[in-house]
Amino acid sequence: MGEEETRGLQSVFRQKTPSRFRPYVVLEFAVGAKQPAIEWMISKLQASESSGGADLEVSAVVMTFKKQTVLYIGAKNSRLLTAADMTGLSKIYKDNHYREFSIEDMANFKGIEDVDSFLTTAEKQKLILHEMEAVRASDEEDHIPGYDKIKLWTGKSILKKYLSRDIITKMYPLHEPEDLKKLGADWYQIKRIFKEQPIDDIRHYFGEKIALYFAFLGYYTIALIPPAFIGIIYFITSWQSMYREAIFAVFNLIWATIFLEVWKRYCSELSYRWGTIDMVSSTYDEPRANYFGTLGENPVTGKPEPVFPSGSVVFGFTV
Structure with missing residues (x-):
């Protein structure tokens, strides 16, 4: 240039x-x-x-x-603000509930x-x-x-x-350096290793998807303590029995069921708190921009998009 x-x-x-x-x-x-x-x-x-x-x-x-x-x-x-209105972004209303x-x-x-x-x-x-x-x-x-x-x-x-x-x-x-520095001090410092993650602050900075990811990560880490504790006991003891593995298998089955149900409840709680529990995309994901083919019509959405002959697709799988 x-x-x-x-x-x-x-x-x-x-x-x-x-x-x-x-x-x-x-x-x-x-x-x-x-x-x-x-x-x-x-x-x-x-x-x-x-x-x-x-x-x-x-x-x-x-x-x-x-x-x-x-x-x-x-x-x-x-x-x-215009974009927030058009996309239906949820914010806290005067009655303390989330509304579009x-x-x-x-x-x-x-x-x-x-x-x-x-x-x-x-x-x-x-x-x-x-x-x-x-x-x-x-x-x-x-x-x-x-x-x-x-x-x-x-x-x-x-x-x-x-x-x-x-x-x-x-x-x-x-990034916002000052906000990120403050979040880091409240989040991943050694002195806070046994404290709860600042999930709301993570959501404020990174958004709901990232916050839910770290919420699950923290929840999963804590949930692994019971099976890890029992596993350690099994490791250091010399108890040999035909029921040894059966008991641990039953425990894991019960633990996994409780883990999933409690996580779904916690996830719903966070989604309700952040106003995303009823958020459903009203639009379909459009095909990737690097797709190629002749312009046709999507049979589901009725929208124009590149289409590829079905015979060529089958041939590609058989090669």
């Missing part, structure tokens, strides 16, 4: 992006990615929703020594007075990712600029196509 191309790229994102904003997500383009593709992605992310864009804030950094472009993505509070957020009724949600802290870091990153993936190809956009051979399907995510074709090589959220 030459100097003139770099100046041209910088002029693209400076037109709409303020000099300072808070980024939450990073996109790294491949080394040597073509400028038209980079500029088009920036314009799509910055364009208004009415024109098929994501209406996000974008700042580009061009590393000339690596010939690589990095995009820092953020969003205004008003844009995040609504801009029309936002005055009755707790914490709305401070818009910056109303949404957690994980929620902001999730909303920005959702809006980036929601930028889709129109009927006129049949290929990525600069890559004539990379075709775009109408209505499919442009970002996913960039990722699948390695035009964008990395996408990741940015």
